[in-house]
Amino acid sequence: MVSRSRNPHWIPLRMAAVGSPRASATARKRFGRRAEPPPSENDFWWWVLAVGQGEPTGAIRKGNEWVLRARLTDARFFWEEDRRLPLAQHSAKLSRVTFHEKLGSYALKCERMIALASAVREAFERSGAAVTGEAVEESVRLCKADLTTQMVKEFPELEGIVGGLYARADGCLESVALAIYAHYLPRGLEDPLPPTPEGAIVGLLDRLDTQAGIVLLSSHAS
Secondary structure (H helix, E strand, O other): OOOOOEEEEEEOOOEEEOOOOHHHHHHHHOOOOOOOOOOOOOOOOOOEEEOOOOOOOOOOHHHHHHHHHHHHHHHHHHHHOOOOOHHHHHHHHHHOOOEEEOOEHHHHHHHHHOOOOOOHHHHHOOOOOOOHHHHHHHHHHOOHHHOOHHHHHHHHHHHOHHHHHHHHHHHHHHHHHHHHHOOOOOOOOOOOOOOHHHHHHHHHHHHHHHHHHHHHHHHHOO
């Protein structure tokens, strides 16, 4: 219920079945026909709530299902296409992705982060954190690789998250996958900190390099 002034207004919620994992895998064949796969005992169904005014034919619900299934189909396609290459090969493309016109590519940014990694890792170790140097270096090398993937180009808000998932799918160490996944945290005041020391180190290295670059550029500003 939404209250405006003294007059309460009831807004109906409509439940839409977006689909199951099986539906997402077969959505390309069914896209455009709005066919709904029959549920089975082994299917997990995803449901969404949509806000809309009364509409007896169910067109609002069907429209939401159609659009959301299409987006899930896109995501599945991007995942399958990106997974044709391991994350390390995606990382090799970072030399063609510009971080800043005066600070070079993301490949150069990662190299600068690696140069700082030992000092930052040693500071964490002195504080009692158990950190693996090899895991930190691999995490840094791969942390920006998802910027070259189709998934992140389509869904940029998933930067880092996609990289962590791809690293796990490649069989990387769990500490590496988690570090990549969480190195953008915290994005805001309400976000948690990275759950692992490797993730905290990679996130700190990322921010240190960015801030150092800003200071360098500012010192040369006219």
